[in-house]
Amino acid sequence: xxxxxxxxxxxxxxxxxxxxxxxxxxxxxxxxxxxxxxxxxxxxxxxxxxxxxxxxxxxxxxxxxxxxxxxxxxxxxxxxxxxxxxxxxxxxxxxxxxxxxxxxxxxxxxxxxxx
Amino acid sequence: xxxxxxxxxxxxxxxxxxxxxxxxxxxxxxxxxxxxxxxxxxxxxxxxxxxxxxxxxxxxxxxxxxxxxxxxxxxxxxxxxxxxxxxxxxxxxxxxxxxxxxxxxxxxxxxx
Numbered sequence: 001x002x003x004x005x006x007x008x009x010x011x012x013x014x015x016x017x018x019x020x021x022x023x024x025x026x027x028x029x030x031x032x033x034x035x036x037x038x039x040x041x042x043x044x045x046x047x048x049x050x051x052x053x054x055x056x057x058x059x060x061x062x063x064x065x066x067x068x069x070x071x072x073x074x075x076x077x078x079x080x081x082x083x084x085x086x087x088x089x090x091x092x093x094x095x096x097x098x099x100x101x102x103x104x105x106x107x108x109x110x111x112x113x114x115x
Numbered sequence: 116x117x118x119x120x121x122x123x124x125x126x127x128x129x130x131x132x133x134x135x136x137x138x139x140x141x142x143x144x145x146x147x148x149x150x151x152x153x154x155x156x157x158x159x160x161x162x163x164x165x166x167x168x169x170x171x172x173x174x175x176x177x178x179x180x181x182x183x184x185x186x187x188x189x190x191x192x193x194x195x196x197x198x199x200x201x202x203x204x205x206x207x208x209x210x211x212x213x214x215x216x217x218x219x220x221x222x223x224x225x226x227x
Contacts, residue, residue, distance in 0.1 A: 031213070043204070043217040049211070058214065079123075090158055102208060103149065104215060106159040 003027070004107035006091055012113045017080040021110050023091030032074035033058075033104065034066065035090040043090065050076055081114045088112075119207055121218035128195055129226050135191040138205035143183050146208040149215070150179050151189050153202045162203075163190070163209045195225045197201045 007022035014015075023032065033048040037056075045058030047066040055066050063085060067075040078085055091107040118141045128134055134154040138148070145167050151159040163172045163179040165188070171180040189203055201221045206215040 033215075042219050043206075043215075045214055048213065056213075087156075088215075093160075102147065103161060103164045104206075105161060108155075108158040111156070 004093055006089075006107040006110050008110050009108060010111050010113075010115065012019045013078075013081050014115050015082060017078075017081050017114075019081050019112065019114075021076040021078075021089055021091075021112070023093075023107055024048055024072055025074075025093040025105075026072065027093065027105075028071065029093035029095045029102065029105075030071075031094045031096065032068065032103070033094075034064075034074065034076045034092045036060070036087040036091065037109075038087050039091060046076065051076070064101050081112075083114050086112060086114045117145075117207060117209065117216040119216050119218035121151075121203075121205060121221050124219065125219060125224075127224045127226065128143065130193050130195060130197060132141075132165075132225075134195055134223075135189070136192070136203050138206075138218055138221070139176040140186045140188075140207045142218075143186050144210045147180075147208050148181055148188050148208070149206050151204040151206065153164050153204060153220070155202075156220060158196070191211065195223075197225050197227050200224050212227040 004025045036045045037043045049055045049068040065077045070100045089110045093102040093106045094102045122137045149164045167180040176193040181188045202220045203218045204220045206217045
C-alpha cells in the first residue's frame, strides 16, 4: 500500500515564525502535491512537484514556498506565518508510471494554527 | 477554468438504503476522475478512479460512473451502513495529468 506521511498532525505557531511542513512518500512516486483545505473553500492546490528540484505553482502559492531535494520528500515552507494561513494542510503523491493513471494518495493532514 | 460541483451538500439516510451522490464538472477535457472519502479531521482516502475512456468502476458496495460528454459522475453506495458516514469528494484531473480540481463534497450521515 502507498503510504504518505506528514511530520505533524497538529502544529501551533506564532505570527511571523518560519514554519516547515514535511511530507514523505514510500512508493517512489514522481509527483508530489501540497493542498490546503478550508471550510467553504474546499481543497486548493498550493504547489506541486513532478521531479526532484522541480516545482510548479498551484492556485494559491502566495505566502508559501516548497523544496524537493529528494524524490520521497516534499516540504512546504511558510516564510513568515500569518493568521490567514491557519488551515488543514494535506500532502499527496502520484505516479505517472504504468496503470496508476496518476491516482493521488493523500497523507493524514497537518492542522496548523497560527496565533 | 474547471469548476466541480457536488450535490447535495449534505445527506442523511437510514441504514440499508441505496444512495447516489452527484458530481458535475464544466470542462469535459479531463484525464481522470477520482472519488475520495474523508473522515472528520483526517486525510483523504481514494475510493475509485475512472479513466476518461472508462464509463464506470466498482469496488465492493461502491460503483462510480462517468459521462464525460455531459460532465457528470455519480457515486452509488449500496446497502449503506453507519460506517459509511463521512464526506465524499470528487475531483477531476486536467488533461495534462497533473492538477486535481475538487468539488465541495457531500457530507453523508447514515443513521442506525
